[in-house]
Amino acid sequence: MVTHWKSLWTSTHDDALSTGKTVFDRxxxxxxxxxxxxxxxxxxxQExxxxxxxxxxGELPTAAPIDSDDGQDLLERGWEATKEEFERNLERVKEAIDELSDEKIMRDEDLARHAFRKVGAYDGPTIFLYTEHGTGIRxxxxxxxxxxESEELWIVPADVHF
Structure with a gap:
């Protein structure tokens, strides 16, 4: 199984980690x-x-303000990972449409339908950033x-397993 880190937002320093854990629990x-x-x-x-x-x-902050260097680094990494996953899966979808018959797509040859699902995902392994409400940022x-819209945002990284 593959794991990768995910991040989310919260509005105050005092509840950043607590809110993050609540969202990840959900x-x-x-x-x-x-x-x-x-x-x-x-x-x-967690040690x-x-x-x-x-x-x-490696060492990542437990929680970081978005406007800090650590926060900006986590934000950039999370957004780039989301974008790269989307582009990789979209390319697979385009290739499947160009190269496979409808019947082969229906049978999910070359995992075409799997790539279609990933392109349309609202959460899960292809989404690396989440709001404080657990909504994937797509x-x-x-x-x-x-x-x-928010003046104080915090980013809380977590390593997730799927």
């Missing part, structure tokens, strides 16, 4: 009213793991609106 299905998107997560304040979090990604306009 994304792993700890909330009975939410479906699991990931199997589990590890935040960067008791040898395969996730700091052990996998496009740059959504990210820019969030950045413009």
């Amino acid at each position: 994304l792993v299905g700890a909330d009975p009213h939410a479906g699991a998107v990931f199997d589990y997560y590890v935040t960067f304040d 008791d793991t040898s395969v996730a979090g700091k052990a996998r990604w 496009h740059r306009g959504q990210l820019d609106r969030l950045l413009e």
Whole structure:
């Protein structure tokens, strides 16, 4: 299984990590009213793991203001990862449409339908940034609106497993 880190936003320093853990709890299905998107997560304040979090990604801040150097680095990394995953999957979709018959696409040859699903994903492994409400940030306009509408934003990284 592959893991990668995800980030989300919160509005105040005091509740950044707490809000982050609440959102990640929901994304792993700890909330009975939410479906699991990931199997589990590890935040960067956890020291008791040898395969996730700091052990996998090195030292990352537990939470960082978006306008700090650490926050900007996490934001850029998260957005670039989301964009690269989208572009990679979109290219697979375009190739499938150009090269495969409808029947082959229907049978999911070359995992074409899988790539279609990833391009349309609202959350999960192809989305690397989340809001404080657990909503995946899917496009740059959504990210820019969030950045413009909030004065104090914090980013909370977590290593997720899916």
